Amino acid sequence: xxxxxxxxxxxxxxxxxxxxxxxxxxxxxxxxxxxxxxxxxxxxxxxxxxxxxxxxxxxxxxxxxxxxxxxxxxxxxxxxxxxxxxxxxxxxxxxxxxxxxxxxxxxxxxxxxxxxxxxxxxxxxxxxxxxxxxxxxxxxxxxxxxxxxxxxxxxxxxxxx
Amino acid sequence: xxxxxxxxxxxxxxxxxxxxxxxxxxxxxxxxxxxxxxxxxxxxxxxxxxxxxxxxxxxxxxxxxxxxxxxxxxxxxxxxxxxxxxxxxxxxxxxxxxxxxxxxxxxxxxxxxxxxxxxxxxxxxxxxxxxxxxxxxxxxxxxxxxxxxxxxxxxxxxxxxxxxxxxxxxxxxxxxxxxxxxxxxxxxxxxxxxxxxxxxxxxxxxxxxxxxxxxxxxxxxxxxxxxxxxxxxxxxxxxxxxxxxxxxxxxxxxxxxxxxxxxxxxxxxxxxxxxxxxxxxxxxxxxxxxxxxxxxxxxxxxxxxxxxxxxxxxxxxxxxxxxxxxxxxxxxxxxxxxxxxxxxxxxxxxxxxxxxxxxxxxxxxxxxxxxxxxxxxxxxxxxxxxxxxxxxxxxxxxxxxxxxxxxxxxxxxxxxxxxxxxxxxxxxxxxxxxx
Numbered sequence: 001x002x003x004x005x006x007x008x009x010x011x012x013x014x015x016x017x018x019x020x021x022x023x024x025x026x027x028x029x030x031x032x033x034x035x036x037x038x039x040x041x042x043x044x045x046x047x048x049x050x051x052x053x054x055x056x057x058x059x060x061x062x063x064x065x066x067x068x069x070x071x072x073x074x075x076x077x078x079x080x081x082x083x084x085x086x087x088x089x090x091x092x093x094x095x096x097x098x099x100x101x102x103x104x105x106x107x108x109x110x111x112x113x114x115x116x117x118x119x120x121x122x123x124x125x126x127x128x129x130x131x132x133x134x135x136x137x138x139x140x141x142x143x144x145x146x147x148x149x150x151x152x153x154x155x156x157x158x159x160x161x
Numbered sequence: 162x163x164x165x166x167x168x169x170x171x172x173x174x175x176x177x178x179x180x181x182x183x184x185x186x187x188x189x190x191x192x193x194x195x196x197x198x199x200x201x202x203x204x205x206x207x208x209x210x211x212x213x214x215x216x217x218x219x220x221x222x223x224x225x226x227x228x229x230x231x232x233x234x235x236x237x238x239x240x241x242x243x244x245x246x247x248x249x250x251x252x253x254x255x256x257x258x259x260x261x262x263x264x265x266x267x268x269x270x271x272x273x274x275x276x277x278x279x280x281x282x283x284x285x286x287x288x289x290x291x292x293x294x295x296x297x298x299x300x301x302x303x304x305x306x307x308x309x310x311x312x313x314x315x316x317x318x319x320x321x322x323x324x325x326x327x328x329x330x331x332x333x334x335x336x337x338x339x340x341x342x343x344x345x346x347x348x349x350x351x352x353x354x355x356x357x358x359x360x361x362x363x364x365x366x367x368x369x370x371x372x373x374x375x376x377x378x379x380x381x382x383x384x385x386x387x388x389x390x391x392x393x394x395x396x397x398x399x400x401x402x403x404x405x406x407x408x409x410x411x412x413x414x415x416x417x418x419x420x421x422x423x424x425x426x427x428x429x430x431x432x433x434x435x436x437x438x439x440x441x442x443x444x445x446x447x448x449x450x451x452x453x454x455x456x457x458x459x460x461x462x463x464x465x466x467x468x469x470x471x472x473x474x475x476x477x478x479x480x481x482x483x484x485x486x487x488x489x490x491x492x493x494x495x496x497x498x499x500x501x502x503x504x505x506x507x508x509x510x511x512x513x514x515x516x517x518x519x520x521x522x523x524x525x526x527x528x529x530x531x532x533x534x535x536x537x538x539x540x541x542x543x544x545x546x547x548x549x550x551x552x553x554x555x556x557x558x559x560x561x562x563x564x565x566x567x568x569x570x571x572x573x574x575x576x577x578x579x580x581x582x583x584x585x586x587x588x589x590x591x592x593x594x595x596x
Contacts, residue, residue, distance in 0.1 A: 040296055040306050043573065047288050047314060050506075050544070052198065052452045061293045068300040075303070120264070120305060120374040 018145045021111055031088035032080035033103055034073040035096040041065070069093075097137035105143040113147045114138055124151030168212075174469040177213045180204055181466040184458075185505050197506065198451035201458025214465040222464040223457055225336075228419045232332045233452060235422025239404070240286040241447025242429035245439050246397040249278070249286075251387040253294045257302065258378060264304055265365075265372045271295055271309050272361050275316035280323045281405050284541070287317035302376040308368035311576055319360045319584065321541045322349040326408050326418050330511045330540045337515045338522075338533045342412040348534040352591040356542065356584040363580045393436040400428045459512050467516040475513075476520025483528065487596050490521070490531035495589040498539025499581075503547050507540045514540070527596045534592050542588065546581040547574055 003022060005015040021028075045055055056062045070091075077089040090107070092099040104112050117125075117132040131139075131148070139146055168176075184204030188197045195203075208214045223230075243249065256274045260267035279287045292313040299309045321328035325335055325345055340348070365372070388394045404425035411421045433439040466472055479497060483489030494514075501510035514536045521532045 037306070039572075040310055043310065043314075044293055044296065047292065051285055051289055052196075052449045052455060053289060054449075056293070059293075061290075061297070064297045065293060065300070068297045072300050072303060118305065118371075120371045122370045122373045 014145070018111065021145075029088070030084045031090050031107060031109075032077050032084070033090045033092065033100065034076045035099045036069045036073055036091065036093040037096055038094050097134045097141075100134070100138050101141045101143060109144050111145045111147055112138060112142055113149060115149045119151070124153040124156075126150075126153050126156050173213060174471070176211065177208065177465050177469050178471060180207050180211075180213070181462050181471075184462050185509060188505050188509060196451060196455075198455035198458065201455045201462065201509075203458075205458040205461035208462060208465045214461060214468065218464065218468070219461045222460050226333075226456075226460055228336050228417045229329070229333050229456065230453060231417075231419030231423055232326075233329055233456070234448065235419055235424075235426045236283050236285060236326070236329060237448045238426025238444070239401075239422060239429065240282050240290055241444060242426060242433055242439070243282065243286075243397055243401065244290050244447070245389070245433055245443075246394045246429075247387050247389040248394070248397055248401075249290050249294045250297075251384060251394070252278075253291070253298045254381055254384055254387050257298060257376075257381055258384070262375045262378055264374045264376060267299075267302075267304070267376070268308060268312060268365070268368070268372050269361065271312045272316050272357070272364075275313050276320040276323070276357060279317055279320035280327050281401070281408075283326060284317040284321035284328050287320070288314055291317075298381065301380050302378075303380070304374065304376055305368075305371045307572065308364065308371050311368075311573070312364060314573070315360055315364070315545055315576075315580070316357070318542055318545045319356050320353060322537055323353045324350075324408065325412050326422070328537075328541045330507055331537050332418060333508070333511045334515060334533060334537050334540070338518060339415055340530070340533060341415070342409070344530065345412070345534075347595055348530065348592055349538060351595060352538065352588040355591045356588045359584050359587055360580060363583070364576075367576065367579075390436050390438055393432055393438050396432045396436075397429060400425055400432070456508060456512075459509050463509075463512045463516050472513065472516035473520050476517035479517060479532070480521055480524065480528075483532075485524075485528070487525075487527040487531045488593050490524075490528045491535045491589050491593040491596070494532045494535025495539040495585055495592075498536050499543030499546065499585055502540050502543035507544055510543075511536065511540045531593065531596050534596075535589060538588055538592060539585070542581065542585060545584070546577045 001022065003019055005019050007015060048054070048056060073091045077091070081087055081089070090103060092103055100112065100114070103109075114135050116130055116135050130150075135148060139148065181204070184200060187195070187200040187204070191197065191200070205219070209216060209219060252274055256270035257267055260270050275287045275291060278291055292310060295309050295313050296306060299306050318328075322331060325331045325342070331345075335345075404421060407421045407425075408418060410416075411418050430439070430444055433444065434441075463472070479493055480490075482497075483493045498510055498514055501513065504510075505513075518532055518536065521529050524532075
């Protein structure tokens with residue numbers, strides 16, 4: 001692996017420590033996190049309010065929603081575990097950006113690895129709006145270094161200097 | 162209190178206006194976390210208590226609008242019973258199957274399904290029943306949830322003026338200003354198709370990058386599993402097969418639509434009880450009872466304001482703003498109603514507009530019909546601007562955002578602000594062209 005450390009005269013310690021994490025022989029402790037986004041559920045509740053309906057706490061479809069969310073989270077974690085056997089699995093419910101930074105602090109993570117944007121089959125995109133709101137929030141609020149994973153797009157370079 | 166002595170006209174008008182205004186502001190801001198229903202009923206009770214409206218007039222007003230109350234009951238009953246039969250889930254799975262693993266095609270199918278449900282069951286069913294069903298569907302298919310959810314919630318209102326029964330607002334307006342079915346279809350069906358097309362187009366543009374993927378249909382249950390009880394399901398399809406054309410026939414003959422809705426709901430309830438798919442108590446939970454208090458309160462409050470002559474003045478103001486032209490009538494009616502629905506919710510706005518449109522009844526037919534059609538159009542489509550609530554809710558969400566609290570409701574607002582004015586203008590223009 002070739003690691004490019006970007007120094008600015010003030011960050012040698014931070015960059016050096018982060019690079020060491022990848023070069024140390026000690027095997028890392030890995031946890032995969034899947035967050036069930038509570039935003040859409042809140043929106044559904046607000047919609048019910050607009051139509052003067054009570055919250056759907058005990059509605060049969062609410063149970064179906066819970067089951068579908070749990071099943072999806074389990075599947076997502078299973079896919080991650082195929083790459084790192086024995087990693088810990090964490091499931092949280094809430095706003096993804098908040099859950100990621102809070103879990104990183106609680107779990108005492110040394111580094112967060114996050115993708116810049118969810119990928120739904122479109123070709124890699126470099127440039128404005130290529131970092132989603134979740135990744136941006138994590139970069140702004142993370143309690144530890146963040147490794148932002150971007151799609152390989154060397155063929156789109158170089159950018160005019 | 163004032164029942165026992167006569168209050169000068171000026172003070173009656175002033176007091177009634179203040180109470181009416183406070184009721185509307187209360188509905189917007191919901192102080193002490195009071196429900197809209199409680200606020201509307203309190204406003205009505207205060208007016209009655211102070212003798213600003215006579216009990217006999219209040220009762221007469223409520224009895225005059227029996228069709229609206231019964232329609233709400235029938236509409237909610239029909240949707241709840243169809244839901245208990247598993248119809249919406251079955252339709253959603255069917256839509257996914259027909260999409261043949263293509264996320265883009267499923268997106269279009271959700272729009273089509275939402276349109277069909279709004280048309281027959283009203284916007285209420287699409288927004289409240291179809292949305293969670295689609296949420297479960299796309300979560301199981303591992304597709305991005307938001308575009309599909311937005312599609313459901315938006316199409317609920319966008320497709321709510323295809324037929325008179327597609328939105329209870331249409332029933333409220335048409336109870337006072339009946340339109341022949343042919344006039345309704347001429348003035349609102351075609352504009353509805355135009356705004357649905359715009360809605361789909363804008364959403365495709367907005368979410369195109371999230372709709373590129375494919376899904377595995379095997380993640381979904383089979384169509385049979387969506388059906389909770391085969392015989393009741395078939396019976397539900399049969400009843401709805403009778404109810405849907407009955408709506409059209411009833412509209413054509415100006416027969417009260419509420420009777421068709423209630424009869425359909427009762428037929429489904431009998432079937433559900435026979436096959437033990439529900440109980441009376443459970444069926445009762447499918448009805449939003451506070452809505453009746455809300456509507457009754459609003460009817461009484463607006464009737465009291467109407468007696469002061471204020472709504473007539475408002476109607477004249479609308480007429481003046483329209484410049485006495487059909488184009489002005491449609492634009493003022495549409496944008497005025499749309500703005501009002503976002504301030505005080507669409508039911509109170511429709512009731513206020515109903516009371517005010519009396520002033521335009523003597524205008525030329527094109528202006529009169531333009532105002533009536535535009536009122537339904539603006540009150541039906543207007544809520545898409547803020548979707549999850551009124552402007553007051555949005556302002557509150559903006560304050561929360563300022564405090565660095567992330568709120569999802571604003572996502573709706575951003576889409577609503579982008580799409581709704583375009584749809585309102587295009588739809589209003591089409592209504593005017595068809596006048």
